[in-house]
Amino acid sequence: MIKAVDTHCHLQMMPFDGDREQVIERSLESLAWMVVIGDGIVGSADTLKLLRPRIYGTVGFHPYHAAEYDDDAESRLEEFAGTPGIVAVGETGLDYHNEFAPRTRQRACFERQLALAARLRLPAVIHSRDADDDTFAILRDHVPRLKGCILHCFGGSVDFAEKCLELGCFISFAGNVTFPKAELLHEAARRVPPDRLLAETDSPYLAPQPVRGKRCEPQYVLHTLQYLASLKSVNADTLIRQITENACAAYNLPPVSLLSAPDECP
């Protein structure tokens, strides 16, 4: 049976400092692979240290850190991106809910990273919170030049999802889609076609409903996958197989079915 994957987690972050290797071991027992997502210079450098078979990574600047993005930061990211196992640029985007950097700085940082992703021929991982219109305006200009685009921890409107699907983006849902009151997210997840749907944990954040409030770990993606299957009224194994295939396509990784043993995953 094809195993699930976690397309977005932050195992480099502090909440895992006490037991990171145990968490990794547990996660890799349940999952085929996972992607650790960089969120700034330190977070991206720490991501590089975790790369190994079945753990891929990304390098990028979260909008929270947009004010620190400059030429020097960009050349560091470019250098990091040459490390084998780095599969995307991100997460990058706009966060108007937590406006930790001015909006103009966020937009500039976002556009520069999308241009970097295009130059490096890598997909981009996008964070968008309370910024659908501006995120879409920027994506519309850049996505045609990208090797792929993933809207992570989707939290926007159905209309935003549909416009991003038209651009060719994948849409990824995190544990918050399992929350009973998240009706708009449920509707968005129902509308995303099966071949464009992804699931993630965004660990250590947003643990799904059965483990809500706990530190999130990558293997909890299985709760989110089960929930997505029930939302879409499809068989869970079928959905897991499809989402794992989508994840390989989104990150330009070989299909899991072609790997003779998960440990041999490049």
Ligand SMILES: [Zn+2]
């Ligand atoms: Zn994230």
